[in-house]
Amino acid sequence: MSYAKPKEGVQPVTHQWKKIAVTDLGFSSPTRLENGKLFIYVDELTGLLQSDPNIKDVKLAIARPGESVRIIPVKDVIEPRLSLIPEYPVFPGVLSAWDADANGVPSGEIVSLSGMVVTTVGSIVGFQEGLIDMSGPGARYSLFSQKHHLVLDITVKEGTQRHDHEKTVRMAGFKASDYIARSVLNHPLPAGSHETLVNPEYPGSPGPPKRAGRSGLPRIAYLYMLQTQGLLHDTYYCGVDVKTMLPRRIVPTEVLFGAIVSGNCVSACDKNTTYHQQNNPIILELLRRHGTDWDFAGCVITNENVTLGDKQRSSTMAAELIASLSPDGVIVSKEGFGNPDADLMMNCSKIEAHGIKTVLLTDEFAGQDGASQSLTDTHPKADAIVSTGNANDVIVLPPLEKVIGDDRVITELAGGSSKCLLPDGSIAIELQALIGSTNQLGFERISSRMK
Numbered sequence: 001m002s003y004a005k006p007k008e009g010v011q012p013v014t015h016q017w018k019k020i021a022v023t024d025l026g027f028s029s030p031t032r033l034e035n036g037k038l039f040i041y042v043d044e045l046t047g048l049l050q051s052d053p054n055i056k057d058v059k060l061a062i063a064r065p066g067e068s069v070r071i072i073p074v075k076d077v078i079e080p081r082l083s084l085i086p087e088y089p090v091f092p093g094v095l096s097a098w099d100a101d102a103n104g105v106p107s108g109e110i111v112s113l114s115g116m117v118v119t120t121v122g123s124i125v126g127f128q129e130g131l132i133d134m135s136g137p138g139a140r141y142s143l144f145s146q147k148h149h150l151v152l153d154i155t156v157k158e159g160t161q162r163h164d165h166e167k168t169v170r171m172a173g174f175k176a177s178d179y180i181a182r183s184v185l186n187h188p189l190p191a192g193s194h195e196t197l198v199n200p201e202y203p204g205s206p207g208p209p210k211r212a213g214r215s216g217l218p219r220i221a222y223l224y225m226l227q228t229q230g231l232l233h234d235t236y237y238c239g240v241d242v243k244t245m246l247p248r249r250i251v252p253t254e255v256l257f258g259a260i261v262s263g264n265c266v267s268a269c270d271k272n273t274t275y276h277q278q279n280n281p282i283i284l285e286l287l288r289r290h291g292t293d294w295d296f297a298g299c300v301i302t303n304e305n306v307t308l309g310d311k312q313r314s315s316t317m318a319a320e321l322i323a324s325l326s327p328d329g330v331i332v333s334k335e336g337f338g339n340p341d342a343d344l345m346m347n348c349s350k351i352e353a354h355g356i357k358t359v360l361l362t363d364e365f366a367g368q369d370g371a372s373q374s375l376t377d378t379h380p381k382a383d384a385i386v387s388t389g390n391a392n393d394v395i396v397l398p399p400l401e402k403v404i405g406d407d408r409v410i411t412e413l414a415g416g417s418s419k420c421l422l423p424d425g426s427i428a429i430e431l432q433a434l435i436g437s438t439n440q441l442g443f444e445r446i447s448s449r450m451k
Contacts, residue, residue: 012198015253016109020185020192022116025062025148031183038116038184040150045179049152054168056157061404063119063134063149068401070138071151073129073409074435075120075169076262077144077273082181083257084109090181091174091258093239105251111185111192117147117275118180120173121405122154125166126232128414130268130435131407138397141437141444144275151404152176166232170263173274197253197287221297221327222252222282223318223347227264227272227335228303234263235272235335237301247302247318252283260301266336267414269391269431269438270363281442282331282361297325302347304340315346323354333361333440337391338376345379352381363388363438368430389438389446391415391431399425 023036031041046058063069083090085108092098119132132144139145154172156165226235228243235242237250238259250259260277283299290296302318305311322330330351334344341362348358364374364387374390410416415432422428431437437444 013105013251013253014107014196014198015256017195017197017256018109018111018189018192019114019195020111020190022113022148024064025116025150027060027062031180032187033113033184033190038113038148038180040180045176048179049154049172049175052168052172054156054160054164055154055172057155058172059153061151061153063151063404065134065146065148067134068136069134070131070400070403070407071119071121071134071149072131072403072405072407073121073124073413074132074268074405075122075125075129075166075265076173077275077435078118078173078177079112079114079275079278080116080118080177080181080184081110081112081256081258081278082185084111088257090178091261094174094236094258094261095178098238105254110256111181111189113181113184114192115148117144117149118173118177119144119149119151120154120169121151122156122169123406124409124412125162125169126265127412128265128267128271129409130271130413130415130433131410132435133397133400136398136400137395138434141395141431141434141446143443144435150176150180153405162232166263166265170261174261197256197284198290217291217293217295218328219297219326220286220294221322221325221330222286222299223322223330223332223351224250224280224283224299224301225304225332225334225340225343225347226260226301227266227340229306229336229339232265233336235277236261236263242301242303243305245303247300247314247321249298249300249321252287252296252299255280255283267391267432268435269415269433270336270388270440271435272335272439272441273436276436276439276441276443282333286331297327300325304334304336304343306339311343311346315343315350318347319350319354322351323356327356329357329359331359331361333442335440337363337365341375341377345377345382348382349379357384358382359384359386361386361388361440361442363440364390365392366390368392368394386442387447388440388442388444389431391438393431394428395431395434396422397427397429
């Protein structure tokens with residue numbers, strides 16, 4: 001997969017991002033948006049989803065901000081979007097065949113339904129799934145408590161293997177998101193906010209000679225580590241499992257189109273759902289302040305491997321790709337913990353060996369008392385680290401009035417245990433079990449500091 005070099009005088013790729021606000025959800029026919037309220041035609045959507053031979057039953061539910069509702073166990077969260085660029089669809093390579101070599105990423109508009117999400121739940125696939133509380137103390141740790149949720153509670157047929165189970169639920173979320181976007185956004189669009197995002201470099205263009213950016217601004221690159229360890233720990237780029245890929249450059253605004261989607265059941269606290277990938281705040285901030293506070297040199301995606309040899313190879317190639325962009329500094333984010341810490345430190349040390357400064361984003365697993373070693377691997381060059389919180393911190397969640405899904409799995413989740421159920425019905429559980437609570441892209445507001 002590659003991109004042709006631009007011709008002289010060609011303007012950079014620009015994308016107009018229009019956000020249509022959704023202020024409430026309801027069930028009615030047909031699926032439509034009226035005065036900010038999104039109505040979903042239940043029979044039509046469930047019929048579409050049940051065309052999958054692995055699905056036995058689908059139940060739709062609605063959860064609103066502030067309601068006494070717990071959603072569990074969450075598989076994925078997705079924001080409905082529609083590309084108005086025929087050559088580059090939403091979820092390229094996932095819902096339809098797509099040839100990057102033929103199409104590239106042309107300029108154009110993308111529209112999203114802001115304020116609502118499609119959330120998938122169902123019987124547990126892997127113990128590293130999690131929960132979202134719409135109110136109470138748990139709501140403070142998740143941006144999703146402020147969203148309106150269309151929840152797909154999916155039951156698969158008996159005998160469905162775990163990887164097929166995960167894929168079935170994953171694809172159902174994408175299909176529902178696409179159905180909603182097309183049903184609403186293919187009609188005359190209501191007013192919404194607009195944002196213009198300009199890619200700082202042409203797709204596939206070589207890095208310029210090492211120098212300061214325009215007007216003396218520093219050049220900043222981004223190394224985007226993706227969870228790719230197999231065992232239900234996978235991420236997809238344009239429909240391809242990233243564990244089968246080598247590190248590569250991407251056009252930063254590809255994330256807006258859902259080019260990177262989640263297919264993993266890693267620990268809920270630092271899982272990058274598809275929503276997190278679609279709205280990566282590091283990429284968006286680098287784009288928004290490009291030419292003002294820095295020059296955004298480009299983005300490289302890389303995988304997180306299982307074997308030592310694969311880690312060494314990918315980290316070497318990732319560092320060389322980053323160096324080819326001639327940046328002054330690099331932001332590195334990862335997903336997951338434990339084994340990926342080794343990938344993080346290899347990426348850090350090899351980029352620093354090129355004379356390029358790094359800043360790392362990572363959460364910590366420092367024990368419930370905060371006294372344990374936070375990361376499983378370290379390096380002397382890793383001296384600029386932003387913590388996104390200690391996932392072992394314990395929070396007490398009160399019982400809520402309604403559960404969407406099945407809260408009996410609470411003791412099976414990473415961060416839970418047989419002792420987490422308290423006599424009054426509350427749950428004493430680690431932040432590890434809350435979706436996105438210590439997200440390593442920096443979505444949430446918690447951190448850690450040295451005493």
